[in-house]
Amino acid sequence: MQLQPVARRSVSDAVFDQLQAQIVGGGLAAGEALPAERSLTEALGVNRQAVREALKRLHQAGLVEISHGGATRVRDWRTAAGLDLLPALLTTADGDVDPAVARSIMEMRACIGPDAARLCALRGVTPLGLDLAALVDEMQEVLPVAASTRRGAPTATHEQLAALADLDWRFWELVIEGADNVAYRLAFNSLRAGSEPLGELLPLALADELRDVPAHRTIADAVSEGDAAAAEAAARGLLAKGSAAIVALLAGVDPKAPPFPPVRARRKDLR
Amino acid sequence: MQLQPVARRSVSDAVFDQLQAQIVGGGLAAGEALPAERSLTEALGVNRQAVREALKRLHQAGLVEISHGGATRVRDWRTAAGLDLLPALLTTADGDVDPAVARSIMEMRACIGPDAARLCALRGVTPLGLDLAALVDEMQEVLPVAASTRRGAPTATHEQLAALADLDWRFWELVIEGADNVAYRLAFNSLRAGSEPLGELLPLALADELRDVPAHRTIADAVSEGDAAAAEAAARGLLAKGSAAIVALLAGVDPKAPPFPPVRARRKDLR
DNA sequence: GAGGGCAAGTGGTCTGACCAGTTGACCATC
């Protein structure tokens, strides 16, 4: 019996989601004025306080510009919104995945990861290398030994991949921690939150990368020895693997996706 | 006559700022429970709606966890907050600058910038190179020709630097646009917002980088010719210049700043 | 000791009112 907690969204959250989807989806163009708060209250059938909470959040996200006495106008999220908008961009309400956004996330990951590994090797405090090694050992235990050497073969089960994905997140969290860079830290959180709506798709897509335990170990060793160049190179190679996998998946859907508006891949296409 | 619009902060904004400062500053530890909404209402002397709007925003920022019927608890922003938190981390309410955060921003900039330039050269649409070249021409006009070749000499006035900084932002905005990567786009916005509280300090600190018009031109040319490697290399060299300047500035304050809690440099020390 | 029930306290929603600022039309003045 597999149960999961029922999702309970407050009214203001629902209003926020609806308006955000309208803005990000293009239903409300930049510069356009939103209906007055009292109009929204009536149109949505909710309290004005709920509307205001949602609008305040939209303002914080950089999606609208509120002016006392004047109208509330939509801003251009491409120039005003921050990285926290990623989750809203990656998937639509239907569960569709935007390939262009997925590719973007992979590219950013592949860019920052190696630099974080480099800095981690430079600055990491002593016990860090051991912690990383311990995580790699755990990854090794999840897989039979043969699996990490035979590439391409789907030797890992669904549960194994999920376990590996969890360990992988913790691995990179340690690397980021050791890099001692707050911006990377926060960007890492944003990327993780941005990938969250993918659910089980991510481990499946990154299977080759997750199963590459030796590469993880190389990074851990390089960090232990303070070898920045080796850590960076190993990380670059490892993350490139996942990026390539994603690109390959997306290519199967649409070889050259236009930037905006993006062609969307249904979830089932990624399975 | 130099006038600027008077800053008018709403009550809920003030509440938000106050609570955010408490959380980020460590006055409210992670896991700790906030006072009840009605208590805050009384303690802050404001309406409950204002408190709720602030709490909703704190929740969105990943700073608190709200549970219906239970207490509102502080989360660990280092693992929960996104990149949009940068501005709050960079400067305290007193206007002090956190050197560790400044360094982090510079490092992230120096990491993403070159990759964006690379992708821009790969994917940039045709007129982009010309737009970049036009911006570089504008930068050239701001400075006397000699200035861009003589390094280190403070030949640029305050106004010239401000103009260069503006052109530089627009330059990179075009590069990011050409890179066709939403994540970079949003991270760029976050970094710009994060640097905003620095005000005039940034152009001063990055003077050497801003005055390096030839490097900007090299990037523009590489993008025009689709030479990804050249664009990346030129961008790396250019951005490293600014990073080095910041590190040098911070070194004058504190050569080895501990990660947390950070030693702070007063604004005047950076002048 | 285990389980259920109750009460207090929490966040969530609603209503209605008033304050504060913007906008635009209109008008008097220069």
Next chain:
DNA sequence: GATGGTCAACTGGTCAGACCACTTGCCCTC
């Protein structure tokens, strides 16, 4: 014609008080 003042009708901002929905923990029953 340009300028500035006045006013009404919007807009968002704040407030008060009530009630609903949920969690928590104490207390009683078994």
